[in-house]
Amino acid sequence: MTNFPEVADIETxxxxxxxxxxxxIGSWLLQVQTIATLKMLETDPPHTILDVGGGxxxxxxxxxxxxxxxxxxxxxxSCKQQIKSYLDQNLCSFQVANVLALxxxxxxxxxxxxxxxxxxxxxxxxxxxxxxxxxxxxxxxDYPTQRSVNAIAxxxxxxxxxIEGNTRPFTCYQxxxxxxxFQSLGLTLSARYPQFLMPMVVHRTLKSPKISxxxxxxxxxxxxxxxxxxxxxxxxxxx
Numbered sequence: 001m002t003n004f005p006e007v008a009d010i011e012t013x014x015x016x017x018x019x020x021x022x023x024x025i026g027s028w029l030l031q032v033q034t035i036a037t038l039k040m041l042e043t044d045p046p047h048t049i050l051d052v053g054g055g056x057x058x059x060x061x062x063x064x065x066x067x068x069x070x071x072x073x074x075x076x077x078s079c080k081q082q083i084k085s086y087l088d089q090n091l092c093s094f095q096v097a098n099v100l101a102l103x104x105x106x107x108x109x110x111x112x113x114x115x116x117x118x119x120x121x122x123x124x125x126x127x128x129x130x131x132x133x134x135x136x137x138x139x140x141x142d143y144p145t146q147r148s149v150n151a152i153a154x155x156x157x158x159x160x161x162x163i164e165g166n167t168r169p170f171t172c173y174q175x176x177x178x179x180x181x182f183q184s185l186g187l188t189l190s191a192r193y194p195q196f197l198m199p200m201v202v203h204r205t206l207k208s209p210k211i212s213x214x215x216x217x218x219x220x221x222x223x224x225x226x227x228x229x230x231x232x233x234x235x236x237x238x239x
Contacts, residue, residue: 002076004098006127008120013055013079020204021058028209029200032216033115033142033233034062036193040140040235041066043191046110052099052131053117055079057086064091071109073097100126107136115142119170119231125181132185138237139187145194145230146172175232187236194229 011017021030037059041049048069051059055074060083063070070092074080080087080094087094097103100123112135119142121127131139179189196203197219203212219225 002096002098004075004100006099006117006121006123007075008117009053009055009074009079009099010076012053012116013057013074013082015081017056018082023207024209025204025207025212028212029203030058032195034059036195036233037113037140038062038066040191040193040233041068041111044137044237046137048109048111050102050104050109050112050134052102052112052114053079054113054115055082055094056116057082058115059113060086060092071095073099073102075099100130102130102134104134106133108134110137111135111140112138113140115233117141118143118173121171124171124173128178128181129185132182132187132236132238135238138190138235139182140233140235142195142231142233143178144170144172145232146174147228147230172230178234182236187238189234190237191235193233194225195231195233197225197229 020026045066046068049063049071051063051070051072053074054060054072060070060072064086072080072083072092072094074094074096075098077096079096083092083094086092095103099117112131114131118124118127128139128141131141182188196216198212198215206212216225220229
């Protein structure tokens with residue numbers, strides 16, 4: 001086990017975490033994330049992508065299928081288990097590294113992506129600075145916001161854990177904090193997509209992609225998701 005200061009991806013790259021996105025409802029949740037991400041990438045297609053903490057493999061195949069050159073950073077060698085089949089076929093690459101001191105020169109990758117990580121980071125400014133440093137064009141991240149139902153998650157943690165079994169606490173952010181910090185690094189918000197108005201635990205409880213999709217679509221059309229949806233996928237582009 002490594003002794004890096006931020007290692008949240010060790011859990012998100014585990015079999016236990018992958019089980020949270022199993023079955024039809026799990027596939028639907030990931031499909032929403034994938035469609036939003038690919039749309040953001042299509043506006044200025046990159047050649048190289050660094051996926052920091054992407055050992056969960058949630059975006060690996062979609063990125064490979066679009067012929068992007070993908071490298072994944074993990075905090076431990078165990079973080080490559082979910083993407084082993086792609087590594088064995090030389091479809092992407094993997095490196096163990098400290099996410100607060102990435103072993104790459106400035107602007108080494110066209111786009112840097114990091115999902116399922118920021119919500120569990122304590123040194124978030126250092127983390128975002130590193131993502132921005134090694135990105136040539138843009139950084140795409142996801143994060144839960146305080147302006148959402150997720151803000152009361154700490155008070156409902158026992159209930160949520162009882163339903164999901166393997167959940168963990170996470171940090172909700174004031175979006176202005178993230179936007180202002182990226183702006184101080186020379187990046188501006190160029191795309192934003194709040195994924196769900198209802199917490200994902202609700203959709204896992206419903207166990208029906210058809211019902212969840214219809215519910216979220218109606219809420220999105222009402223405009224509520226734009227203001228209150230979470231987690232948010234956001235793209236920050238270099239000026």
